[in-house]
């Protein structure tokens with residue numbers, strides 16, 4: 001897919017603000033610091049469109065980016081960042097759940113990003129349960145594949161498959177390995 005334009009449209013912090021204009025959405029979800037912002041930027045080939053920060057847990061909004069004036073890429077808040085208050089964590093969790101249960105996202109695709117080297121964590125598994133509970137299918141992207149040793153690629157893919165029930169795509173926001181595969185999966 002050829003990216004002609006990608007622009008930030010809005011950040012949403014609470015209910016009743018979702019974009020309800022009938023356009024399809026692709027939502028990216030994952031642990032804080034897994035590289036969500038970097039993945040979105042690299043897929044769109046736009047450095048700095050989504051702020052990638054060295055301070056994990058900074059994204060506390062749901063950010064909407066309109067791509068080719070046609071489809072939204074949605075950056076959901078990262079989960080599992082320890083250094084924020086219980087209350088803030090609960091708020092983030094609710095924001096994610098609210099998105100996942102909004103009727104407007106019926107035609108939304110979900111991309112779950114896990115760390116290729118670490119594999120799915122307990123929190124990722126919880127998120128998978130949530131997605132299943134709400135009947136959302138999802139694509140698994142294993143980011144930071146550049147950190148994997150050559151001979152552990154297949155082992156990690158197998159591990160991720162066993163833990164998520166999905167065939168993961170090895171991806172690197174750094175080298176853009178897997179970009180075509182992820183894009184065609186998103187737009188298939």
Ligand SMILES: Nc1nc2c(ncn2[C@@H]2O[C@H](COP(=O)(O)OP(=O)(O)O)[C@@H](O)[C@H]2O)c(=O)[nH]1
Nearest residue numbers: 032033034035036037038052053144172173174
């Ligand atoms: N080596 C490597 N580092 C990455 C990759 N993607 C993201 N990172 C780094 O991981 C950190 C968190 O990235 P960010 O996109 O802000 O994560 P987010 O919190 O999930 O949005 C940053 O230091 C990135 O440079 C990748 O594919 N390979």
Ligand SMILES: [Mg+2]
Nearest residue numbers: 036037052059
């Ligand atoms: Mg981010």
